Amino acid sequence: MSQTTTSALDEKDLEAIVSQVLDExxxxxxxxxxxxxxxxxxxxxxxxxGEVETLEYHKDQGIAVTVYMGQRKGTASTSDLKPESLREAAEAACRIARYTAEDPCAGLADPALMAQDYPALDLDHPWGLTADEGIEIARACEAAARERDARIVNSEGAGINSFRGxxxxxxTHGFVGGYATTRHSLSCSVLAGDDDGNMQRDYWYTVARHRDALQAAQAVGVEAAxxxxxxxxGRRLSTRRCxxxxxxxxxxxxxxxxxxxxRGSTVYRKASFxxxxLGDPIFPEFVHIHEQPHIPRALGSAPFDNEGVATRARDLVSGGRLESYALDTYAARKLGMQSTGNAGGLRNLTIDPGPMDFEQLLAEMGTGLLVTELIGHGINMVTGDYSRGAAGFWVENGQIQYPVEEITVAGNLKDMFRDLRAVGSDMDLRGNVRTGSLLIDGLTVAGE
Incomplete structure (x- = not known):
């Protein structure tokens, strides 16, 4: 089989390439x-x-091969998919494996776990977006934001992306599988200013597998504004618990x-709180967190994981109790367990919504902090200590009073999970984690 580095490859072409490199x-x-x-x-x-800042066409291809010689492992990759390059990559991986140390947990996933007759998940919806169309949509999005109010004083721009892979x-268990996916998105970011010279930036975005599921360009721009x-x-707050x-x-x-x-790698290294x-209550009893990898068109859906293991719907937290870790094959072997089909991560992690919408959650909270932006990553996974910069709004009697900024929200994740009071019905489905608003009691808010 002969392929050039610029040829258009479909699923069958890639299957043949994978089979060839495995034979090599x-x-x-x-x-x-x-x-x-x-x-x-x-x-x-x-x-x-209003002016085009960047216009890029992307095209990438490549293959990575991992070999095992007994329990010695080697990996190599190439972006050149010609037969001689595939042979060189396979031989390079084997040379590496000869020099690596044996690892009793190394190896392919259990052949019994390979995906068989996996479902079609409706993930492939090419757009055919042209450069002129993209420019027009992005301009319309930004214009809607800039025209929203005279206090929109500057723009960081609007961007549109259309991707197919x-x-x-x-x-060598005999499993070969693949599929195509699309992902389209539109975003806008603008700055607002007042007469005192204060400036604030915010943004909004929409993302979907199918172009028809995107918000309208004008709606994205207006929401950003x-x-x-x-x-x-925005004001600062004095330090308090709320x-x-x-x-x-x-x-x-x-x-x-x-x-x-x-995550399995965190757990077997004992780097997690x-x-x-497993089996312990870590959330209130009403909390149900589960993985749903087979939702049609969802952004996190996949019929099998990065090791060919079949994905399946399963509970991670049920009745507030931790039911499972997220394991690939290596982590599972380190822990004496079985892969959960999570090589490459979790897929469509979902926390079940409660009956209250956003306004009802504000009323339920009464007085407290609404967080709409988080900054920094002050998390200690071993202890669960949590501290992040934040911005949002101060709420009294269930009503937003004024914006707040330059504050820190701190606590411990063990306590935060335990003290989760409610999950909103206002689900955000724009990613691999699907959740509504989360109301948590008793965090420390530090400001002035």
Whole structure:
């Protein structure tokens, strides 16, 4: 098979390339091997103040091959998919493996866990966006933001991206599988200013597999402007303890810390505050957190993980109790467990929403802090200590009073999880973590 580095490759082409490099690895002496090949293409347009700032066409391709000689491992990669380059990559991986130390946990995933008859998840929706169309949409988005209010004094621009990628994974168990995905997005960021010279920046974005699921360009621009305008007149707060309501777009970061704490590599290194906590209550009883990898068109969906292991819907937290860690094959072996199909991460992690919408959550909180932006990463995964810069709004009697800035929200993740009071029905589905607003009691807010 002959391929040039610029040819357009479909799924069958990539399957043939993966099969070829696996054959080359066996000929070079590998006892087992796995490979992942991909080709990606896309268009990115950014405009600022009505002028095109960047216009980029993207096209990338490559393959990575990992070989095992017994329990010695070697990896090599190349962006050149010609047969001679595939052979050289496989031979290079084998040379590396001969010099690495044996690792009893190294090797392919269990063949019994390989995905069979996996579902089509409706992830591939090419747009065919042209440069002229992208420029027009980005300009319309930014113009809607700039025209929203005279206090929108500057712009950081609007950008539109359209991406399509095809990926194939295979191993010497005989598994070869792949699929194509698309991802389209539009964003806008502007600055608002008042008569006192105060400036505030904010942004908004929309992202989806299918172009028809994107918000309209004007709606994205107006939301970006409104968010910046709401932040004018920000104040600092004196240090206090109070309930904190995380808006959905920042609430996913709290669940992101949970994901980090249950990740297999963190757990087997004993670098997590959730080590040896399986079966323990870590959230209130009403909390249900689960993985849903087979939601059609969802941004985190995948029929199998990066090792070919079938993905499946499963509980991570049920009745508030920790039911499972997120394990790839290596971490599972280190822990004496079985892979959970999480090589490459969790997919469509979801916390079930409660009955209250955003306004009802404000009323439920009464007096406290609404967080709409988080800054920095002051998290200690071993102890659970949590401290992050924040901005948002002070709330009294369930009503937003004024914006706040230059504050720090601090606590401990163990306490934060335990003290979760409510999950909003205002679900944000624009990512791999799907959540509504999170209301948490008793955090320390430090300002002046």
């Amino acid at each position: 690895a066996r000929r070079a002496g590998a006892t087992s091997a796995e490979a992942a090949a991909s080709q990606d293409a896309g268009l990115s347009v950014n405009v600022r103040l 095809t990926a194939v994974y295979g191993n 409104d968010r910046a305008l709401r932040r004018l007149g 309930p904190v309501l995380y808006s959905p777009d920042v609430a996913r970061s709290v669940l992101g810390h949970f994901i980090a704490a249950i 959730l080590v040896d906590r």
